[in-house]
Amino acid sequence: MVFPIIMAFLVIILLEVPGLVSKKMWRELTAFAALLIIGMALSITHTLGVMIPNPNKYIEILFKPLVEWLSK
Amino acid sequence: MLEEGRISGGQALMLNITMIIATTLISAPTIVANHARQDAWLAMLLATLLALPIAWITAKLGTLFPTKTLVEYTEDILGKWPGKLLSLLYLLWFINICSVMIREYGNFIVDAFMMETPLMIVNILGTALAAYTVKKGLEVLARVNQIFLPLIIVSILLVFLLALPEMKLERFLPVFEAHWVDIFRGAMAPLTWMGEISTFAMLIPFLVQPGQARHTTVITILLVGLFFTLLVVASVATFGPIIDNMIYPVLSTTRVVNIAQFIERPEPLIMAIWITGGLLKISIFYYVIVLGCAQWLTLKDYRPLVLPVGVILVALSSIVARNILELVHFIAYVWPPYALLTFEFGIPLTLLVIALVRKQGGNGP
Numbered sequence: 001m002v003f004p005i006i007m008a009f010l011v012i013i014l015l016e017v018p019g020l021v022s023k024k025m026w027r028e029l030t031a032f033a034a035l036l037i038i039g040m041a042l043s044i045t046h047t048l049g050v051m052i053p054n055p056n057k058y059i060e061i062l063f064k065p066l067v068e069w070l071s072k
Numbered sequence: 073m074l075e076e077g078r079i080s081g082g083q084a085l086m087l088n089i090t091m092i093i094a095t096t097l098i099s100a101p102t103i104v105a106n107h108a109r110q111d112a113w114l115a116m117l118l119a120t121l122l123a124l125p126i127a128w129i130t131a132k133l134g135t136l137f138p139t140k141t142l143v144e145y146t147e148d149i150l151g152k153w154p155g156k157l158l159s160l161l162y163l164l165w166f167i168n169i170c171s172v173m174i175r176e177y178g179n180f181i182v183d184a185f186m187m188e189t190p191l192m193i194v195n196i197l198g199t200a201l202a203a204y205t206v207k208k209g210l211e212v213l214a215r216v217n218q219i220f221l222p223l224i225i226v227s228i229l230l231v232f233l234l235a236l237p238e239m240k241l242e243r244f245l246p247v248f249e250a251h252w253v254d255i256f257r258g259a260m261a262p263l264t265w266m267g268e269i270s271t272f273a274m275l276i277p278f279l280v281q282p283g284q285a286r287h288t289t290v291i292t293i294l295l296v297g298l299f300f301t302l303l304v305v306a307s308v309a310t311f312g313p314i315i316d317n318m319i320y321p322v323l324s325t326t327r328v329v330n331i332a333q334f335i336e337r338p339e340p341l342i343m344a345i346w347i348t349g350g351l352l353k354i355s356i357f358y359y360v361i362v363l364g365c366a367q368w369l370t371l372k373d374y375r376p377l378v379l380p381v382g383v384i385l386v387a388l389s390s391i392v393a394r395n396i397l398e399l400v401h402f403i404a405y406v407w408p409p410y411a412l413l414t415f416e417f418g419i420p421l422t423l424l425v426i427a428l429v430r431k432q433g434g435n436g437p
Binding site: 008009012015016019020025026028029031035036038039040042043046052053054055056059060062063066067069070071 | 160168172208257260356365366369370371372373376377379380381382383384386387388390392393400401404405406410413
């Protein structure tokens with residue numbers, strides 16, 4: 001399952017990077033790379049079955065008393 | 073400015089309506105009826121009333137800073153670094169909503185119509201289409217929405233018209249059976265959906281006349297409140313308070329349609345409404361995230377960020393919940409206190425108070 005994901009990332013890089021390099025938009029390129037690496041890390045680890053902490057669970061813990069009042 | 077496109081007041085109104093109703097309309101009656109039972113319509117009216125201050129605050133902040141989006145004016149109000157931090161939290165919040173929305177969108181299609189398709193395929197295709205819309209910019213998004221929103225509204229009214237023979241007004245009796253606290257609790261979830269109007273703060277500077285924001289938000293809330301009330305009335309009239317056990321009551325309403333044993337089960341209409349509405353809503357939030365990220369990082373163009381953000385959204389849409397029940401639990405019980413206390417009402421109110429006290433903004437207090 002990891003192979004198609006990596007292919008998809010290659011396609012995304014090929015679509016965006018040449019244009020950014022030719023226009024010398026380095027700041028945009030850095031932002032693009034940073035976001036893509038986050039996305040890559042999330043999707044590949046999730047596909048490999050690594051448990052990624054669910055942000056919604058932490059939000060629920062944060063608002064625990066109100067959640068309980070509402071779901072009673 | 074990052075976005076060259078401009079939208080008219082009417083287009084903004086329609087974008088706002090889509091932003092609120094599109095993914096909530098299918099499951100709305102259930103979550104409200106959970107607490108308020110057959111008095112769900114009262115809860116809806118209460119929610120509409122309570123959502124008006126949120127709309128007013130959003131518009132007021134927007135008109136104080138008519139050339140800036142939410143991500144930009146937090147810096148003006150709070151100073152550079154606290155403002156940056158708050159904007160980052162807002163962006164994370166938008167990413168959170170959008171991933172939950174993509175999951176809701178995909179889950180409905182897989183649960184109700186395409187049971188053998190993997191969820192991720194639906195999510196990826198949906199996000200890819202939304203990415204294309206976002207790349208085309210705000211004007212295109214607004215115009216596409218202008219074409220599809222009337223079709224969505226007409227289809228849903230048509231479904232209820234067809235189900236009219238099955239509806240019985242006795243199902244609303246006894247009125248006021250629910251305790252007022254339960255009605256209030258039932259109003260919380262729809263209030264937070266209507267509170268999504270606070271996202272409009274990211275679009276106000278792109279209005280041809282930002283001053284129109286005040287009417288736009290208030291009219292949006294009133295129309296959406298009317299629409300939701302109609303939705304709840306129709307669902308309760310068809311099934312009675314048992315709708316609190318259904319996950320998709322509006323879909324169930326279409327399943328009982330039977331006119332002269334000839335017109336039956338117009339479910340494809342619901343699927344069409346869901347796909348167009350869902351995609352438009354995802355596109356709006358997706359656009360807001362990408363534009364916000366670009367403004368936060370002070371980039372010259374937001375388009376390069378569209379695809380990487382899409383990847384993050386798809387990955388998160390799978391992470392945010394293990395199954396539909398967990399998702400419904402989050403939307404019905406966790407989402408209301410979370411969104412209301414912080415990003416929809418609490419923080420905008422604080423920002424407005426600070427801005428007014430420090431006499432900031434173009435128009436003055």
